[in-house]
Amino acid sequence: xxxxxxxxxxxxxxxxxxxxxxxxxxxxxxxxxxxxxxxxxxxxxxxxxxxxxxxxxxxxxxxxxxxxxxxxxxxxxxxxxxxxxxxxxxxxxxxxxxxxxxxxxxxxxxxxxxxxxxxxxxxxxxxxxxxxxxxxxxxxxxxxxxxxxxxxxxxxxxxxxxxxxxxxxxxxxxxxxxxxxxxxxxxxxxxxxxxxxxxxxxxxxxxxxxxxxxxxxxxxxxxxxxxxxxxxxxxxxxxxxxxxxxxxxxxxxxxxxxxxxxxxxxxxxxxxxxxxxxxxxxxxxxxxxxxxxxxxxxxxxxxxxxxxxxxxxxxxxxxxxxxxxxxxxxxxxxxxxxxxxxxxxxxxxxxxxxxxxxxxxxxxxxxxxxxxxxxxxxxxxxxxxxxxxxxxxxxxxxxxxxxxxxxxxxxxxxxxxxxxxxxxxxxxxxxxxxxxxxxxxxxxxxxxxxxxxxxxxxxxxxxxxxxxxxxxxxxxxxxxxxxxxxxxxxxxxxxxxxxxxxxxxxxxxxxxxxxxxxxxxxxxxxxxxxxxxxxxxxxxxxxxxxxxxxxxxxxxx
Numbered sequence: 001x002x003x004x005x006x007x008x009x010x011x012x013x014x015x016x017x018x019x020x021x022x023x024x025x026x027x028x029x030x031x032x033x034x035x036x037x038x039x040x041x042x043x044x045x046x047x048x049x050x051x052x053x054x055x056x057x058x059x060x061x062x063x064x065x066x067x068x069x070x071x072x073x074x075x076x077x078x079x080x081x082x083x084x085x086x087x088x089x090x091x092x093x094x095x096x097x098x099x100x101x102x103x104x105x106x107x108x109x110x111x112x113x114x115x116x117x118x119x120x121x122x123x124x125x126x127x128x129x130x131x132x133x134x135x136x137x138x139x140x141x142x143x144x145x146x147x148x149x150x151x152x153x154x155x156x157x158x159x160x161x162x163x164x165x166x167x168x169x170x171x172x173x174x175x176x177x178x179x180x181x182x183x184x185x186x187x188x189x190x191x192x193x194x195x196x197x198x199x200x201x202x203x204x205x206x207x208x209x210x211x212x213x214x215x216x217x218x219x220x221x222x223x224x225x226x227x228x229x230x231x232x233x234x235x236x237x238x239x240x241x242x243x244x245x246x247x248x249x250x251x252x253x254x255x256x257x258x259x260x261x262x263x264x265x266x267x268x269x270x271x272x273x274x275x276x277x278x279x280x281x282x283x284x285x286x287x288x289x290x291x292x293x294x295x296x297x298x299x300x301x302x303x304x305x306x307x308x309x310x311x312x313x314x315x316x317x318x319x320x321x322x323x324x325x326x327x328x329x330x331x332x333x334x335x336x337x338x339x340x341x342x343x344x345x346x347x348x349x350x351x352x353x354x355x356x357x358x359x360x361x362x363x364x365x366x367x368x369x370x371x372x373x374x375x376x377x378x379x380x381x382x383x384x385x386x387x388x389x390x391x392x393x394x395x396x397x398x399x400x401x402x403x404x405x406x407x408x409x410x411x412x413x414x415x416x417x418x419x420x421x422x423x424x425x426x427x428x429x430x431x432x433x434x435x436x437x438x439x440x441x442x443x444x445x446x447x448x449x450x451x452x453x454x455x456x457x458x459x460x461x462x463x464x465x466x467x468x469x470x471x472x473x474x475x476x477x478x479x480x481x482x483x484x485x486x487x488x489x490x491x492x493x494x495x496x497x498x499x500x501x502x503x504x505x506x507x508x509x510x511x512x513x514x515x516x517x518x519x520x521x522x523x524x525x526x527x528x529x530x531x532x533x534x535x536x537x538x539x540x541x542x543x544x545x546x547x548x549x550x551x552x553x554x555x556x557x
Contacts, residue, residue, distance in 0.1 A: 044120075045070040047112065047134075049077045051244040052141050055134040059117030062097050069113075076111045077138065082149065087142050091131045102131035104138065111138070144240030157238035168231040172224065179220045186213045229253065263329065270327040277327075281320035285313045303371050303388065364388065364410055374419040375427075375487035378405055384488055398491065418487035426459045426483035429490045431497060433505075434475040434513045441468060441476065442537040447508060448480045450536055451500035457493050459483040475513035508535065 044056040045066045054077070057066040064072075080087075087106055094103040094113070101115035114131040147153045186209050233253065236246030292309035296302045330336045370376045374385050376395065383397035393410060395403045418427050435444045445466040452464040462483060470477035480501075484493045505512055 047073045047077075049074055049141050050145065050241055052137060052144075053244075054112070054137045054141070055114060055118070055130060056120075057118050058120075059099060059115045061099060061113075061115065066118075073112045076109075077106075077141070080106050080109070080111065080142070082145060084146075087139070089135050089139055091135050101127050104131060104135050106138065106142075144243060148240045154239070160238045161235045164231055164234050168227060171227055175220060175223060175227075179216060182216050183213055186216070267329040270329065273327045274324045277320050277324045281316055284316050288312045288316065301368065301371075304368070364393065364407055369410070369415050370417050370419075374417055376418065377416040378410055379413040381405060398488070418490070425462060426485050427487040427490065428481055428483055429458075429493055430479055430481045431494055431501075432469070432477055432479040433501060434472070434477050436475050436511060436513045439476075439510050440532045440534055440537065441478075442532060443508070443534045444476075444478055444510065446537040447504045447510060448478060448501065451497055451504045452480060452482050454500040454504075455482075455493065455497045457484060457489055457496060459485060 043066060044058045046056050047054040047070045054073075057069045057073070059069075060066060061069065084107075088108070090105040092103050092105065094101060096113055096115060099115040099117060101113060101118065103110045104112040104114065112134060114127060114134055116127055119125040119127055119130045189209060229249065230253075233246050233249040236242040236249065238246075289309055292300070292305045292312075296305040300308075325331055328336075364370070370385050370388075370393075372385055372388060375383070376385055378393075378395065381395055381397065381403050383395040383401075383403065385393060386396045386402070387394040392404050392406045395405060397403060433444075433448070448466050449464060452458060458464070459482070464480060464482040467479045467481065468476060469479045480497070482493070482497070484490055502512075
């Protein structure tokens with residue numbers, strides 16, 4: 001709406017649409033939609049003169065259908081002489097063939113017959129009322145036709161039309177300037193916002209300004225279309241020929257406002273009940289939120305409290321909607337019911353997947369499989385949990401990749417939580433090496449503990465430990481267990497300790513048997529007793545075969 005043409009377009013569109021909608025149905029055309037109470041109106045045909053419907057005919061007389069009778073009556077009315085100062089209208093009881101009714105005469109000439117079969121009995125119409133209404137419509141038409149023949153009447157209509165047009169142009173000009181000024185203020189406020197309104201990390205003020213500008217434009221279009229409607233209605237009523245169109249448009253607008261007003265007044269009690277239900281539900285949701293907020297961290301886990309709060313609040317609002325539905329204005333209309341059926345069909349078609357995800361989310365939360373910030377492995381994915389939503393969980397990997405895993409996948413996969421048992425003493429990490437039988441186990445254990453001592457990112461307490469887990473065909477498998485403060489550091493710690501293991505074993509000439517050798521050497525692969533305590537092992541190792549004795553100089557990882 002940057003130029004004046006932005007308000008001219010709704011005027012043109014309104015003129016075209018309203019003129020088309022106001023045009024009367026052609027002679028012989030049947031109504032598009034009929035009520036069951038007016039079933040007799042199916043075979044009715046209107047008598048229309050100068051856009052005015054005089055009456056409707058339904059009876060077939062002496063082979064003349066209602067359509068032919070209506071056309072003949074129209075011709076007789078148009079043949080009435082114009083320019084007379086006075087017209088005498090009479091309604092006389094008469095009969096036509098086997099039918100009785102009334103004849104309408106203008107200056108002694110019969111112009112229309114209204115018979116018993118022409119009246120709408122279902123609407124409570126009689127021959128007397130139908131003939132009197134037809135006579136009044138004919139008199140109104142004759143008066144309008146005579147008025148149309150006088151130049152003073154035409155000039156007066158043109159003057160009123162010109163005044164109304166000037167007023168309409170002034171109205172649209174003021175409306176255009178007001179809207180342009182409002183849009184300019186909104187644009188300035190968007191460029192230089194005084195304060196930010198954040199939802200999460202996003203500032204929603206620019207989006208609110210865009211919505212505000214759209215509402216202003218929509219309101220301007222509505223006001224412009226309403227002004228064009230009123231202008232067109234007023235102009236059409238200034239000339240006798242187009243006056244019925246103006247009456248139709250004015251009656252339609254008045255009927256719309258009257259129905260809206262009556263509907264609003266009738267809906268006030270129901271709206272009051274809906275407001276009470278809404279306020280009661282809002283109070284209950286606040287009580288539930290406060291209850292679970294107080295329970296959080298006291299006797300209920302934070303994640304479980306938060307999930308239970310959302311579940312209870314959601315159920316309360318669903319229950320409130322079900323209770324308030326019958327009291328909503330228009331809930332009993334066919335349109336409202338059609339929308340309800342459409343929404344229900346959409347929900348039923350997509351409910352299986354959505355309900356499965358929601359139930360999976362509840363299983364994840366209430367089984368306490370993992371929490372926000374835990375380091376987990378779900379199937380083939382491993383990383384830190386950054387978000388647990390209603391339908392999926394998000395995991396941030398070490399490569400800074402955010403993986404969204406649906407709850408149905410979480411429930412159907414094995415989940416390893418590295419953080420749950422690591423709180424306090426750290427997460428346990430292990431690595432293993434295979435050493436030949438010719439290397440003393442005490443020396444190998446001391447070398448592994450030395451590598452752990454050199455690694456900076458592992459915890460000193462509890463100390464590292466070495467286990468002899470397997471005596472295989474070609475070597476002995478030693479496994480080193482140590483702890484790290486955060487599970488996410490396990491790969492960094494493994495990389496560093498592997499480097500130190502290689503250094504320490506190379507420094508002392510101990511071969512790591514990977515890959516295994518397959519040929520048996522000529523000499524026996526044994527460790528002489530003199531080498532049982534080869535450096536850095538010490539005599540104290542003999543006191544405890546499972547590891548260094550207390551005070552033996554063992555360094556924990």
